[in-house]
Amino acid sequence: MANKKIVFTGGGTAGHVTPNIAIMNPLRESGWDITYIGSKNGIEKEIVEKENVPFYGISSGKLRRYFDWKNFSDPFRILKGVGEAYSILRKLRPVVVFSKGGFVTVPVVMAAKLLKIPVIIHESDITPGLANKIATKFATRIFVTFEETAKYFPLEKVLHTGSPIRKELFEGNKVEGKAILGLHENKPIITIMGGSLGARKINETIRESLDILTNSYQIVHLTGKGNVDESLMHVRGYKQFEYISSELPDVLAATDFVISRAGANSIFEFLALRIPMLLIPLSKNASRGDQILNAKSFRKKGYAQVLMEEELTKESLLLNLDSLVSKSEVFLHAMEQTSTQNTVDLIVDEITYYSR
Template identity: 40%
Template sequence: MNNKTIVFTGGGTGGHVYPALPIIELLQEKGFRICWIGSHTGIEKRIIAEWNLEYYSISTGKLRRYFSFKNFTDIFRIIAGLFQSIKLIKKINPAFVFSKGGFVSVPAVAAAWLLKIPSFTHDSDVVPGLATRINHRMTQNTFLAYHESRKYMKSHDDKIVISGNPVRSDFFNNEIPLPETWNKKLDGRPLLLILGGSSGAKQINLLVRECLDELTRHFTVIHQMGDELFQQEAEREHYHPVPYLNEELPALLQKADLALCRAGAGTLWELAVTETPGILIPLRVGSRGDQILNAEIVSQRGMALILEEKDMTPSGLLALIMKLYQDESLRKSMVENCRNFVNKKAEDVIVSYLLKES
């Protein structure tokens, strides 16, 4: 293939960016040049800078499912973003465009469609987002994480590929070394890893704080609190709060006896790949309900437990953690179910389709 350039697009949250990295790494190994089209101020701009990729900004407007005056003003931003995308894609002249979803991806995919350049999209959640459903009409293939997701796409069923979710290769390596500073903190005790996401989870932080005395009797607790919610002074014996975990996360998950976390799609697949028994507290307020459905899917498969709303108290959380920790047969069953769930690497599936186009 003469054209070795690919445009990626997506953003708004880390979940619309991070799963693209394993795909990008595979393509770079095959000699492809990767560019990214995102927003002027979104989280994707920071992440892509860390990956040392070419980044191009466009105007964006949010795609809302409810009435808001901003729906009218954002139309003009979306139109501006479309014309900017057309100009950029003409200039870059990629072999194809790959979308990871989020409202910023729609102008880029539409521009590719208008320019008769092939495009592809991937969605990580059980219920594909609105941007993915719009892009689906214009793509060559749409990659979905779950078989259950297919029913939410109203047309072009022949374009759908069930690929799973891409996960960084480090998470598949059960021999990855943990820095000695972390090994000293673990001190040979059972490890409870608490993950609130990059921005943290206030609800989880408050619940954990009320349980700490009892939790630290049984576990070494490593708690990702989020950059904005981080409290260094909270550190105490057997309790280690951190603002964010990145490079050390795969090794910590491999070592963890239990994980307590939200139910973002990326986190759930990282738990599955590392075969880590999990307790999920899905985000319920201020979301479209995707985490609730994500959690239900993995719970039904016997891979994790859900802390239900009626049990959303310190005592309810502590009871569920201790129930899972003390039930060795349940944890072994979860490990086996995780192993059976991840039977292929999503990035291999996706790249095999992309290379057909190249």
């Protein structure tokens, strides 16, 4: 009987975990034995354990492009993580490791290489993150979301797959979504998503604009952990949540427009669901600029309106939102022209090759 054991890794943000879940579900249905390796205290532990997938936490050090005193201690954490991952992988004996990115993945892919276990990595953004740049040396196969990304990797390793999207997102019910939210007025619903860790400036600007926004729209605000404002709990037409998990397909089915960061996984989900989006990418002051490139790519292809965070004010938010709504049919038409290639099936087929 073929060995159908696989280890997934990825963490730091939900964007490094939810695409893994999209792939894990069909693999599990076809008899794969799935295990997850992540950081001991990262968001991935909570998300993965909800999926009833065995989880192993390892030590990991953050990889930085800038000076920080922790740069001197974190390499030792990474080495410790390699040792821990090596022990776990040697015990589990998977036929393949699938890495989605984030600093926790570096020890895992290094350990897999030492054990001669094939490694597949997936890069979501247009330019590769530092973890995936390092992982490239140890990777057997590299999947990319954007066609533009292929040039950053060895040609013989790379495959353009697109972004894996959870099947359940397509199964949402608009009526159920409105019932869950308690939003029943005849006004469009806007969902604001700042990412699993939240987005302070977006949160503040939305709240400054509530008096005008709620005149024309119903607002669903995913604030990120610890960012719910209790003083606004009873504002009519405004619903706050730290994070939505199992109800997300229904909530997105009820959503007419979305205001979001420009993480690749999220924006490809909105594209697949045909939801016009206003993207406010994380600024270069707080990131390596990957979200800016993602957003510009979507703007160029006609999928999204883009507002830079440095230009975000109450006035610019309302102006860009008005533009998004007025041009929504144009955005929807561009989205309808996109390829419907089934990324998950393509990736599952590639993974299955290693169990033969």
